[in-house]
Amino acid sequence: MRLGPGAPRLTTANYDRAVFAVIVGLGRVGASLALRLLEEGQEVSCVDEDPDALARLEAGLGRDWVAAGGSFTVGHGLELDSLLAAGIERADVFVAATNGDNTNIVIAQIAMLRFEVPTVVARVLDPRRAEWYESQGLHTISPTRSAIDLLEAEVRAGQARAREGGT
Amino acid sequence: MRILVTGAGKVGWNLTRELLEKGHDVTLVEVSRERYLVVEQELERRVVYGDASELWVLERAGIAEAEIVIAVTGDDEDNLLICQVARDKYGVERIVARCNNPRNRQHFELLNIKPYVSATDLILRLIEHEVPRYGLIHLLDLPGQGLEIIEMELGEGSPVLGKRIGELEIPEGSLLISVLRDGRGFVPNAETELREGDQVLAVLDPALEPDLTRYLGATGSGQ
Numbered sequence: 001m002r003l004g005p006g007a008p009r010l011t012t013a014n015y016d017r018a019v020f021a022v023i024v025g026l027g028r029v030g031a032s033l034a035l036r037l038l039e040e041g042q043e044v045s046c047v048d049e050d051p052d053a054l055a056r057l058e059a060g061l062g063r064d065w066v067a068a069g070g071s072f073t074v075g076h077g078l079e080l081d082s083l084l085a086a087g088i089e090r091a092d093v094f095v096a097a098t099n100g101d102n103t104n105i106v107i108a109q110i111a112m113l114r115f116e117v118p119t120v121v122a123r124v125l126d127p128r129r130a131e132w133y134e135s136q137g138l139h140t141i142s143p144t145r146s147a148i149d150l151l152e153a154e155v156r157a158g159q160a161r162a163r164e165g166g167t
Numbered sequence: 168m169r170i171l172v173t174g175a176g177k178v179g180w181n182l183t184r185e186l187l188e189k190g191h192d193v194t195l196v197e198v199s200r201e202r203y204l205v206v207e208q209e210l211e212r213r214v215v216y217g218d219a220s221e222l223w224v225l226e227r228a229g230i231a232e233a234e235i236v237i238a239v240t241g242d243d244e245d246n247l248l249i250c251q252v253a254r255d256k257y258g259v260e261r262i263v264a265r266c267n268n269p270r271n272r273q274h275f276e277l278l279n280i281k282p283y284v285s286a287t288d289l290i291l292r293l294i295e296h297e298v299p300r301y302g303l304i305h306l307l308d309l310p311g312q313g314l315e316i317i318e319m320e321l322g323e324g325s326p327v328l329g330k331r332i333g334e335l336e337i338p339e340g341s342l343l344i345s346v347l348r349d350g351r352g353f354v355p356n357a358e359t360e361l362r363e364g365d366q367v368l369a370v371l372d373p374a375l376e377p378d379l380t381r382y383l384g385a386t387g388s389g390q
Contacts, residue, residue, distance in 0.1 A: 078243070079270070102247075113277055126220075128222050129220075132222070132252070
């Protein structure tokens with residue numbers, strides 16, 4: 001499953017049942033993803049060490065996160081108790097989206113190797129490590145790499161326009 | 168040997184110093200600019216400034232030629248991943264990791280990052296180390312100083328019950344340093360009266376162990 005901007009939107013219609021996603025880290029990326037999935041009718045369980053992270057979710061949602069069907073666990077992704085409380089054992093998808101690359105890489109490996117979650121993806125800003133871990137079988141998304149690629153495409157487009165204009 | 172150490176905290180700095188004294192070729196990597204500048208005054212070009220989680224920092228520090236990588240930062244995720252990358256990407260033969268939080272041990276096991284060293288575990292093991300021979304617990308052995316600390320419990324048959332510590336004739340070279348009574352510990356003085364059930368901590372020359380336990384009629388505790 002790709003969660004990038006070009007990925008097909010998930011809807012319950014595409015699946016026999018709702019997808020159960022565990023998302024660790026409720027920064028801009030994690031919280032937006034969690035909201036999008038919940039609004040589509042997926043089952044979403046979030047983990048963040050900051051109890052106030054729930055406020056970010058609810059601000060985006062405009063109502064009570066738990067009443068809307070979401071789950072929230074206060075804890076660190078390295079604590080197995082927090083992951084278990086969040087329901088990792090029955091997760092279809094695990095997303096490691098904390099603001100730390102290292103934390104994401106470690107907890108994604110825990111989800112993959114210890115809990116055998118079928119789909120695991122880690123947010124890794126550092127493009128070189130994202131690439132290397134990808135080659136090792138850990139699925140990574142590098143926002144930095146995406147930005148570089150998009151910016152490069154813009155530069156190429158500008159280059160092409162300049163060339164056309166010049167001839 | 169060519170050794171790469173990451174994290175110039177107390178452990179990393181002292182380790183680097185010792186390894187250099189033993190003639191090894193050591194490079195230390197430190198992420199904090201402030202700490203780097205302090206350590207650099209002593210280690211000069213042996214210390215490299217940068218985040219050892221970043222591949223280019225490891226490469227600049229010479230990871231490709233390292234025979235051992237020792238990750239002793241204060242962050243377990245960093246230590247795990249530095250060792251993982253060292254072994255699996257750069258083919259470093261030996262890795263050693265520091266595990267700061269004993270609850271993270273299972274993650275080191277899961278990712279097969281071994282050996283890992285946990286100071287907390289080492290101290291716990293010393294405390295839990297039980298020697299039933301005299302019914303006492305060895306809390307700490309200081310072989311270099313010829314001293315040890317043991318814990319004993321005063322049972323109902325102890326000949327010293329009701330006596331003040333000042334009256335005792337404990338063997339020369341031993342000292343009662345603390346009493347645990349009703350779940351509370353305190354440092355006794357000469358007026359402290361010993362009671363049944365007291366747990367007594369003593370520091371002594373290990374050779375005096377049989378004399379002291381016999382004199383106190385210790386029955387052992389925590390067994």
